[in-house]
Amino acid sequence: MNKFTNRRTALRTLAGVGAAGLAAPHIATAQGATTAWKIQTSWPGGAGLQIFKDWCATIVEKTGGELAFTPFGANDVVGDFQLYDAVKNGVLDAINPFTIYGQGIVPAATFLTSYPLGLRNPHEFDVFYYGLGGLEIARELFAEQGMYFVGPVHHGPNIIHSKVPIRSIDDFRGRKMRLPGGMVAEVFTEIGAETTVLPGSEIFPALEKGTIDVADYVGPAVNYALGFSQVTSYISMGPPGFMSLYQPVDLMDITVGMDAWNALSPEMQQFVEMETHVYSDLHHAAIQAADQEAWKKFEEDGTEVTRLSQDDVELMTEVAVPIWFNYANRDPNSARIFQIQLDYMMSGSLGYVTPDLVEGLELKL
Secondary structure (H helix, E strand, O other), X not given: OOHHHHOHHHHHHHHOOOHHHHHOOOOOEOOEOOEEEEEEEOOOOHHHHHHHHHHHHHHHHHOOOOEEEEEEOOOOOOOHHHHHHHHHOOOOOEEEOEHHHHHHOOHHHHHOOOOOOOOOOHHHHHHHHHHOOHHHHHHHHHHXXXXXXXXXXXXXXXXXXXXXXXXXXXXXXXXEEEEOOHHHHHHHHHOOOEEEXXXXXXXXXXXXXXXXXXXXXXXXXXXXXXXXXXXXXXXXXXXXXXXXXXXXXXXXXXXXXXXXXXXXXXXXXXXXXXXXXXXXXXXXXXXXHHHHHHXXXXXXXXXXXXXXXXXXXXXXXXXXHHHHHHHHOOOHHHHHHHHHHHHHHHOOOOXXXXXXXXXXXXXOO
């Protein structure tokens, strides 16, 4: 029994239902059948995929047989960039994607995950989603596309692997760099990088062949398992305590096709919502723990960690803020979400953004 299963009793108490309530009406006995969801993650391997599979394996026991998750890794059923289409069209019942990949279907998804120099800590996104109305807006927008956005899933910052040392933002100039697209790519293009969009599963071969010489992806544990230390010599980070300037809190989510969601009882829907929140906490902690071991392995392999400076943070913020507004003004819902986050970032709680940075910039609400 692992740590996910150990949370079963506490989770059911939080969800307000007992074991008997969870078991009816579809318990896997002669009286009914288990509802089995096909659920695919963006994780292609390593700690992320293993944590996801371990979690999925606990669902049938936690629900007394009423619900089961059949897990698939990246590209097992559909390509990483096709995940939202797949769940929208019923190819998959549920998905665990990087939320940034949703921007092709829901443009405002750009602001439902971290963006360059925006909200910088996991708890700040929790405040946005669970305190400032972000979850309700996300569910509204995804429902319009035939999907139910259950909730965000934290894993940690993204980091940059490079064949050459990156010691200031000037060192990105002219470098062929993999990024997830959207606002992140535009910020790096603005500072001189030659950006390209690739799914996570294609990064290693691109680095190996020299098609790119710089690549962002998730955190140390997953990236080490994917072999990045074999094809790069450097990891570029933000200043101490600020691992990533461009995606400091890269978010995933759990999203379900609306037909699959509506087929659940209200009690089971509540369970899945609460379980997603718990999974986010456990997933984040497990990834961070695995990262601590991965740092030692990178060091043993001779990988050098370089850090950008506080001056780089300030310079990159000046580049990023107008791009924030540009993306927000492309879509009314993006502007609505960004206004909430901007007010938070300009508040006494954070202070990341000062009035002089937004002077002359307007939101089209």
